[in-house]
Amino acid sequence: MADITDQKTRSFPKIEFTDSEAGALDFPSSKSRTYNYYKPAKLRATMYEDVTVDVQPDPDRHLTQGWIYGFGDGPGGYPKEWTKAQSSNWHSFLDPNEEWEQTIYRNNSAVVRQVSLCLENARRARAYESWNHAWVVFIQRNLGAWMHAENGIALHVFTSIQRSAPTNMINNAVAVAAAHKMRFAQDLALFNLDLSEAGIDFDGAAHRDVWQNAPEWQPTRRTVEELTAVGDWGELLFATNIVFEQLVGQLFRSELVMQIAARNGDYITPTLVGTGENDYARDLAASRSLFQLLVRDEEHGAANKELFGQWLSVWVPKCLAAAQALQPIWSQPAEKPVTFATSLDAAKDKFRTLLEDLELDIPKELDQ
Amino acid sequence: MSRQSLTKAHAKISELTWEPTFATPATRFGTDYTFEKAPKKDPLKQIMRSYFPMEEEKDNRVFGAMDGAVRGNMFRQVQQRWLEWQKLFLSIIPFPEISAARAMPMAIDAVPNPEIHNGLAVQMIDEVRHSTIQMNLKKLYMNQYIDPAGFDMTEKAFANNYAGTIGRQFGEGFITGDAITAANVYLTVVAETAFTNTLFVAMPDEAAANGDYLLPTVFHSVQSDESRHISNGYSILLMALADERNRPLLERDLRYAWWNNHCVVDAAIGTFIEYGTKDRRKDRESYAEMWRRWIYDDYYRSYLLPLEKYGLTIPHDLVEEAWNRITNKGYVHEVARFFATGWPVNYWRIDTMTDTDFEWFEEKYPGWYSKYGKWWENYNRLAYPGRNKPIAFEDVGYQYPHRCWTCMVPALIREDMVVEKVDDQWRTYCSETCYWTDAVAFRSEYEGRETPNMGRLTGFREWETLHHDKDLADIVKDLGYVRDDGKTLIGQPHLDLDPKKMWTLDDVRGNRFMSPNVLLNQMSDAEREAHVAEYRANGTKVA
Numbered sequence: 080m081a082d083i084t085d086q087k088t089r090s091f092p093k094i095e096f097t098d099s100e101a102g103a104l105d106f107p108s109s110k111s112r113t114y115n116y117y118k119p120a121k122l123r124a125t126m127y128e129d130v131t132v133d134v135q136p137d138p139d140r141h142l143t144q145g146w147i148y149g150f151g152d153g154p155g156g157y158p159k160e161w162t163k164a165q166s167s168n169w170h171s172f173l174d175p176n177e178e179w180e181q182t183i184y185r186n187n188s189a190v191v192r193q194v195s196l197c198l199e200n201a202r203r204a205r206a207y208e209s210w211n212h213a214w215v216v217f218i219q220r221n222l223g224a225w226m227h228a229e230n231g232i233a234l235h236v237f238t239s240i241q242r243s244a245p246t247n248m249i250n251n252a253v254a255v256a257a258a259h260k261m262r263f264a265q266d267l268a269l270f271n272l273d274l275s276e277a278g279i280d281f282d283g284a285a286h287r288d289v290w291q292n293a294p295e296w297q298p299t300r301r302t303v304e305e306l307t308a309v310g311d312w313g314e315l316l317f318a319t320n321i322v323f324e325q326l327v328g329q330l331f332r333s334e335l336v337m338q339i340a341a342r343n344g345d346y347i348t349p350t351l352v353g354t355g356e357n358d359y360a361r362d363l364a365a366s367r368s369l370f371q372l373l374v375r376d377e378e379h380g381a382a383n384k385e386l387f388g389q390w391l392s393v394w395v396p397k398c399l400a401a402a403q404a405l406q407p408i409w410s411q412p413a414e415k416p417v418t419f420a421t422s423l424d425a426a427k428d429k430f431r432t433l434l435e436d437l438e439l440d441i442p443k444e445l446d447q
Numbered sequence: 448m449s450r451q452s453l454t455k456a457h458a459k460i461s462e463l464t465w466e467p468t469f470a471t472p473a474t475r476f477g478t479d480y481t482f483e484k485a486p487k488k489d490p491l492k493q494i495m496r497s498y499f500p501m502e503e504e505k506d507n508r509v510f511g512a513m514d515g516a517v518r519g520n521m522f523r524q525v526q527q528r529w530l531e532w533q534k535l536f537l538s539i540i541p542f543p544e545i546s547a548a549r550a551m552p553m554a555i556d557a558v559p560n561p562e563i564h565n566g567l568a569v570q571m572i573d574e575v576r577h578s579t580i581q582m583n584l585k586k587l588y589m590n591q592y593i594d595p596a597g598f599d600m601t602e603k604a605f606a607n608n609y610a611g612t613i614g615r616q617f618g619e620g621f622i623t624g625d626a627i628t629a630a631n632v633y634l635t636v637v638a639e640t641a642f643t644n645t646l647f648v649a650m651p652d653e654a655a656a657n658g659d660y661l662l663p664t665v666f667h668s669v670q671s672d673e674s675r676h677i678s679n680g681y682s683i684l685l686m687a688l689a690d691e692r693n694r695p696l697l698e699r700d701l702r703y704a705w706w707n708n709h710c711v712v713d714a715a716i717g718t719f720i721e722y723g724t725k726d727r728r729k730d731r732e733s734y735a736e737m738w739r740r741w742i743y744d745d746y747y748r749s750y751l752l753p754l755e756k757y758g759l760t761i762p763h764d765l766v767e768e769a770w771n772r773i774t775n776k777g778y779v780h781e782v783a784r785f786f787a788t789g790w791p792v793n794y795w796r797i798d799t800m801t802d803t804d805f806e807w808f809e810e811k812y813p814g815w816y817s818k819y820g821k822w823w824e825n826y827n828r829l830a831y832p833g834r835n836k837p838i839a840f841e842d843v844g845y846q847y848p849h850r851c852w853t854c855m856v857p858a859l860i861r862e863d864m865v866v867e868k869v870d871d872q873w874r875t876y877c878s879e880t881c882y883w884t885d886a887v888a889f890r891s892e893y894e895g896r897e898t899p900n901m902g903r904l905t906g907f908r909e910w911e912t913l914h915h916d917k918d919l920a921d922i923v924k925d926l927g928y929v930r931d932d933g934k935t936l937i938g939q940p941h942l943d944l945d946p947k948k949m950w951t952l953d954d955v956r957g958n959r960f961m962s963p964n965v966l967l968n969q970m971s972d973a974e975r976e977a978h979v980a981e982y983r984a985n986g987t988k989v990a
Contacts, residue, residue: 116603
């Protein structure tokens with residue numbers, strides 16, 4: 080038996096019962112148990128509002144000393160001039176997805192589990208062995224090229240934007256979109272790795288050349304690169320989530336891959352790509368809500384509509400050109416259950432509906 | 448995922464980047480650093496597929512503990528002395544966290560290394576996690592702790608309070624100015640690598656000793672993300688070191704970042720730990736002892752010193768002076784006394800000190816009683832309303848201090864105060880280094896070299912200026928630091944919640960509050976010189 084008599088006396092703090100629980104006493108403010116510095120959208124504040132609103136201060140609200148650091152060439156903090164869009168109250172935007180810490184990890188972990196299980200099952204069932212060669216090449220080239228777009232948008236569009244918008248609510252929603260895109264791009268890359276190791280004739284390195292040089296993908300790459308070069312965060316968010324994702328992203332993911340994979344014997348890719356579609360549906364809800372607020376702004380709505388019209392006139396032609404250039408890939412699979420025209424029409428219809436939601440004029444290019 | 452497959456997976460993920468040929472990403476945030484010759488350094492590898500489940504698991508543990516704390520009536524044993532200071536700390540810290548998220552694209556803009564971009568984007572998501580999980584912890588405190596006042600107005604109070612502004616540097620410093628100065632040197636190389644040790648490890652340890660095991664639960668979970676961030680920072684630092692032209696800037700930024708972090712973080716965390724605790728065991732570490740372990744040994748000796756092999760001049764003098772200020776110049780004690788002097792404009796209550804506290808301070812900081820004991824006895828004597836004014840307006844041998852224009856902690860080590868006319872205004876600084884920061888470092892030229900991207904000190908930097916020559920009751924009312932009866936102050940110089948013993952607006956009315964900086968600028972040269980000499984002599988008139 081161990082001898083404990085010569086062991087050093089341990090020192091530890093003494094716990095004291097203090098009766099410091101809520102309700103132990105009545106005194107002024109003893110029942111003041113809600114954050115009272117902002118007005119929640121509904122009667123009771125949500126968890127999302129409580130952990131998000133006013134964490135990024137604003138001289139227009141409670142910040143009395145102003146921003147205490149400035150840039151060499153201008154004010155610090157979050158200048159409203161970093162976008163041409165205007166709002167009489169930027170703080171009125173609340174993320175319809177109510178993203179905060181728990182939702183981010185719960186939702187994305189659920190996706191990770193779904194994707195992991197799907198890939199494990201595919202390996203066990205040797206699902207890739209039954210793919211026809213044309214489909215293998217289709218995935219190798221096109222899904223391989225597309226993952227670059229997702230990654231570029233994650234790092235140089237959404238990650239970038241979340242430094243610039245004037246409220247925490249906008250910036251957090253965009254940060255979550257960046258997380259979605261990163262995860263999705265990586266899932267596609269790791270799927271590519273799985274296929275490289277699946278014992279089929281799959282060239283896991285081909286995606287680089289396709290993205291960098293294949294003529295059908297160059298207008299898409301050009302558009303993504305041009306997006307990342309936009310300095311105005313509002314234009315960047317609008318051009319990416321409202322225009323590019325509708326006319327190029329959804330066209331490729333939803334109107335092509337999701338429609339044709341099963342007919343080509345592939346039940347794996349739609350599961351992965353479906354997660355990207357689900358992410359986009361969430362992220363679009365946030366963007367739609369923001370831009371709706373801006374076009375309905377009593378003071379600045381008209382100017383914003385005009386501005387968004389200008390942005391549409393810049394980005395719709397670029398995105399349509401990218402979409403048109405992708406037409407040849409519709410012919411690559413062995414099974415071609417949809418035509419490019421059908422897919423593009425579907426994408427345009429969704430885009431029109433979105434623009435109607437935003438009360439914006441439909442660009443004439445969509446009818447051509 | 449095995450190590451081998453992790454490496455393979457990371458290599459595959461690195462294939463996602465490409466060299467743009469049509470257009471390059473906009474450079475929204477400039478830097479005067481250059482990375483043309485920089486070798487690519489790999490940061491910590493992180494894959495989203497493993498990242499999200501890992502964080503979810505960490506979250507589950509945190510939220511399980513939070514449920515357990517409520518079910519187990521943790522607040523029966525929480526020390527109010529401790530939790531009151533959390534009203535200040537938790538009002539500040541979610542902003543630096545979210546600012547760290549916002550800083551990531553600045554570093555991405557500045558550093559041409561796609562490998563690092565990935566790590567920085569993951570850090571961004573971590574920081575959103577930290578900010579919102581801390582806001583949620585504060586909400587739990589507000590709901591479960593006996594006195595929610597101060598928690599209930601937390602973000603407003605943070606934005607209009609003198610101490611909130613001090614803390615705000617710890618966020619704004621991450622997101623403004625030269626992208627590398629802000630997002631790498633200040634944020635990652637110094638704040639995260641050095642000072643999160645005291646913030647997120649030492650302080651939660653003290654929380655547990657005061658009956659609060661939720662602060663350690665949340666902050667240790669936060670701290671476990673920091674190794675990723677430290678790795679990001681170190682990679683960029685090594686890349687910057689590869690170009691000789693960066694060396695003067697790095698040395699400038701290390702001096703600024705080290706000193707500002709010391710001024711701000713040691714002021715706050717030192718006070719929370721030393722004056723917020725009821726644990727007065729003689730063998731429990733003092734803040735100075737914690738600092739020696741976490742900052743001096745773990746950071747300075749293990750992280751900073753090895754950088755000398757790259758030819759970088761480390762600010763040894765400033766590390767030693769920070770240590771000197773903490774151990775010999777009473778920095779933390781001066782800050783605590785200043786916070787307590789300003790109690791009417793606080794949104795937290797500050798406990799009186801007992802003989803047990805006095806004994807502990809004297810044991811840990813010999814000479815403490817002779818310097819601070821009398822003042823705290825006066826604080827105890829003047830704790831209740833009716834017979835006296837708030838201590839700031841009573842003659843207790845304490846002159847309300849000048850504020851440091853740079854770090855915004857007052858010039859509390861009075862003999863060190865620097866007074867200079869900068870940008871046509873008489874300004875006071877707590878130290879030569881803070882003067883240098885304003886007058887030399889944060890300028891568009893440094894050592895004869897153009898530094899157009901360096902930040903500027905802006906804003907109403909002296910909080911007192913905003914409230915100059917106003918009645919204290921009106922200031923408190925304007926700030927909103929009043930309880931829901933419309934008259935009782937949130938801040939109190941004691942912990943007694945008996946309404947009869949709590950100060951009201953009427954109790955503090957009739958005291959006019961003057962800005963030291965406004966008054967300084969109204970003085971003639973002779974008056975100012977005499978005033979400064981007296982101030983430097985610890986508020987004693989110079990013969």
